[in-house]
Amino acid sequence: MRFVIVTGLSGAGKTQTIRCLEDFQYFCIDNLPPALIPKLSELCYASGDKIDKVAIVVDIRGGGFFDELFQSLKTIENMGYKYEILFLDASDNVLVKRYKETRRNHPLANDGNIIDAIEEERERLKEVKKKAHHIIDTSNLSTRQLREELKKIFISGEKFESLVITVESFGFKYGMPIDADLVFDVRFLPNPYYIEELKPFSGNDVPVRDYVLKWNETQEFLIRVSDLLEFLIPYYIKEGKSRLVIAVGCTGGRHRSVTIANLIYENLKRNGHSALITHRDLTNDTLGDVR
Incomplete structure (x- = not known):
């Protein structure tokens, strides 16, 4: 029963x-x-x-x-x-x-x-x-x-994790998400916007994703972020937190932040966490400014 x-x-x-x-x-x-x-x-x-x-x-x-x-x-x-x-x-x-x-x-x-x-x-x-x-x-x-x-x-009958994690990409030029609990600034990564053939694409597209992933600093950053989140999440759950918003920002919220947010989301899902993904500024004036 x-x-x-x-x-x-x-x-x-x-x-x-x-x-x-x-x-x-x-x-x-x-x-x-x-x-x-x-x-x-x-x-x-x-x-x-x-x-x-x-x-x-x-x-x-x-x-x-x-x-x-x-x-x-x-x-x-x-x-x-x-x-x-x-x-x-x-x-x-x-x-x-x-x-x-x-x-x-x-x-x-x-x-x-x-x-x-x-x-x-x-x-x-x-x-x-x-x-x-x-x-x-x-x-x-x-x-x-x-x-x-x-x-x-x-x-x-799966193990239920009461903490729902939202990973959100955004552009700093449009302001930081007001509901973010953790914010990662990925503007230190090489910017695909300055590569002419990559400029029309977004971080959801394979060419941009491959470009962002090819740098050693990207690989190390993802490992360190994953380790940090796996350390923090059990404590958030223990304290009764039911919602965690992880915001990932680059200049315009179209290239680097989208790729990194997707990768963090995919890793969370692989590790069995309840996670959602959203890209706040993906469609904002797509080619009008530095990304």
Whole structure:
């Protein structure tokens, strides 16, 4: 029996998650009052093989009922029933954007102030997040990517790493990413922009990639960055960090940074990490300035 409690911030993807779990043949209930969890778990465990996968969504839409969650969890623990908590998170900026796009009201935004509502919700969910078995930050996840992460946890049985790493290339001429946790400046590498036949291409193209990779300093840099990340990542996970943004910058964000970001991303995936790749400035005035 897998008994999954889905919770997290409003707008972080609980609806999409429960739809995915339904596709995975989970028996799903949305917005269940926490006081009913012990009775539901008792019925499900008593059903034998009839119901072997259950997922319920419990969140602050339940109002005062939500505060009974910890008591209900203690009750089912005393009953000898196992459960998992899946916590869905996202950055404040992403949550605000999602609410503006959908024109929905936040459950706690009685006065219409979404930022204050998100802060209040984070505070109320703080202890629940600490108790979570799985944390997914959906800030940079598409619906398809979220589905893949859920599949890893609840279908494939793969080891789940709660830290989602985003590798982002950028151009310093357009400003540094404001959400970057680690920034690597690769402007020290030879610049393909000054090679006439390479100028029209980007770091996603083989000629530029081969040019960037042929230098000894590139090879040594990649080894050192890989060693640093493999050292840091377990500690980020240990401290409960759910999202890590690694930014790689060159002058224009089209050649060197794109290639290096791709290589870092590929290495992270080979090492079994949950990673995403994005190129912020790849299409910015492609030939108008030094790269």
